[in-house]
Amino acid sequence: MMIEAIKIQPRMLMGPGPSDVNPRVLAALAQPTVGHLDGQFLVILNQVREMLQAVFQTKNTLTLAVSGTGSAGMETCVDDLIEPGDAMLVCIAGVFGQRMKDVAQRAGARVTAIEVPWGQVFTADQVREAIAKHGPFKVVGIVHAETSTGALQPIEAIGRVVHDAGALILVDTVTSLAGVEVNVDGWGIDACYSGTQKCLSCPPGLSPVTFSAAAEKVIATRKTKVQSWYLDMNMVRQYWGSERLYHHTAPINMIYALHESLRLVLEEGLQKRWARHMQCHLRLKEKLEAMGIRFLADADHRLPMLNTVSIPDGVDDSAVRKRLLEEYGIEIGAGLGAFKGKAWRIGLMGESATERHVDAVTSALKAILR
Numbered sequence: 224m225m226i227e228a229i230k231i232q233p234r235m236l237m238g239p240g241p242s243d244v245n246p247r248v249l250a251a252l253a254q255p256t257v258g259h260l261d262g263q264f265l266v267i268l269n270q271v272r273e274m275l276q277a278v279f280q281t282k283n284t285l286t287l288a289v290s291g292t293g294s295a296g297m298e299t300c301v302d303d304l305i306e307p308g309d310a311m312l313v314c315i316a317g318v319f320g321q322r323m324k325d326v327a328q329r330a331g332a333r334v335t336a337i338e339v340p341w342g343q344v345f346t347a348d349q350v351r352e353a354i355a356k357h358g359p360f361k362v363v364g365i366v367h368a369e370t371s372t373g374a375l376q377p378i379e380a381i382g383r384v385v386h387d388a389g390a391l392i393l394v395d396t397v398t399s400l401a402g403v404e405v406n407v408d409g410w411g412i413d414a415c416y417s418g419t420q421k422c423l424s425c426p427p428g429l430s431p432v433t434f435s436a437a438a439e440k441v442i443a444t445r446k447t448k449v450q451s452w453y454l455d456m457n458m459v460r461q462y463w464g465s466e467r468l469y470h471h472t473a474p475i476n477m478i479y480a481l482h483e484s485l486r487l488v489l490e491e492g493l494q495k496r497w498a499r500h501m502q503c504h505l506r507l508k509e510k511l512e513a514m515g516i517r518f519l520a521d522a523d524h525r526l527p528m529l530n531t532v533s534i535p536d537g538v539d540d541s542a543v544r545k546r547l548l549e550e551y552g553i554e555i556g557a558g559l560g561a562f563k564g565k566a567w568r569i570g571l572m573g574e575s576a577t578e579r580h581v582d583a584v585t586s587a588l589k590a591i592l593r
């Protein structure tokens with residue numbers, strides 16, 4: 224059998240992830256693979272941790288990249304903090320909040336869920352009332368940037384309410400990190416996970432996580448073992464820390480890629496990167512609204528990097544997305560959950576947040592919809 228080598232046609236990735244990857248990151252990925260205890264590699268691991276601390280804006284020592292995509296980070300944070308029977312409040316504003324509830328139930332948590340309509344966000348008062356009514360809780364979980372609806376949750380105020388009630392706050396920053404502000408120490412976030420394929424613009428495959436001292440203590444003093452052997456931070460940290468104890472083989476080349484993508488983020492600077500995402504969002508908004516296309520998320524809480532827009536009446540959702548991909552090489556996302564068939568999700572994440580991307584997708588849509 225002779226199967227031909229892969230030859231990929233490049234795309235403009237403007238969906239909910241993955242986003243475009245900088246050639247420097249692809250070049251890093253192609254560096255020679257070395258052993259996971261090779262001195263050259265250990266230096267890289269330490270630098271990745273340092274750069275992750277800078278991007279998360281934290282001094283947390285338990286900061287590392289979990290082997291697996293964003294969902295593995297979600298499972299790591301939930302599984303490591305929750306023991307069977309623990310009470311957890313999950314704030315659901317879309318698909319990823321629903322997923323967190325499922326993960327928590329599988330970990331044996333007694334889950335209480337509160338929900339807001341799609342496209343909206345929670346207020347600190349809603350969370351305070353839920354805790355008063357159904358608490359106490361060990362952990363409160365919430366998604367910062369809900370990629371299924373395009374809404375940005377105000378985390379700082381909710382974090383205060385959660386801490387006042389003596390609980391830990393667990394935050395999904397898969398889509399938000401490196402696209403809008405995420406201030407782990409400033410906002411008092413206890414556990415937080417992200418993903419490489421969204422605003423970090425690295426291929427999918429790793430999930431940066433960070434835990435506060437309080438969360439670290441909870442993990443270290445569990446009465447039961449973490450249900451996942453693979454995602455048990457009590458073991459994984461002994462490889463990322465000075466012990467360098469073998470647990471599982473680190474995805475060496477993916478760590479090279481993350482290293483380069485973090486270098487790119489810090490070279491640009493966090494503030495400048497957030498501003499670039501916002502400028503591109505505003506440009507996209509202006510152009511789409513001029514075409515009569517409406518945004519779906521609450522106007523005061525819109526994500527810059529993930530734009531959910533209403534599909535115009537009478538337009539064939541999948542036919543338009545197919546033409547965008549095949550004729551223009553542009554990928555956008557379909558609606559998920561309650562927005563299935565109703566929304567397009569246009570991503571402006573990391574390397575895909577440029578004027579060139581905005582202009583390409585809007586002129587292609589204009590031509591197709593004409």
Ligand SMILES: *Cc1c(COP(=O)(O)O)cnc(C)c1O
Binds near residue numbers: 293294319366418427
């Ligand atoms: C993409 C995403 C995830 C899941 O990440 P995967 O890399 O697909 O596993 C989790 N939460 C949010 C908010 C996301 O956008």
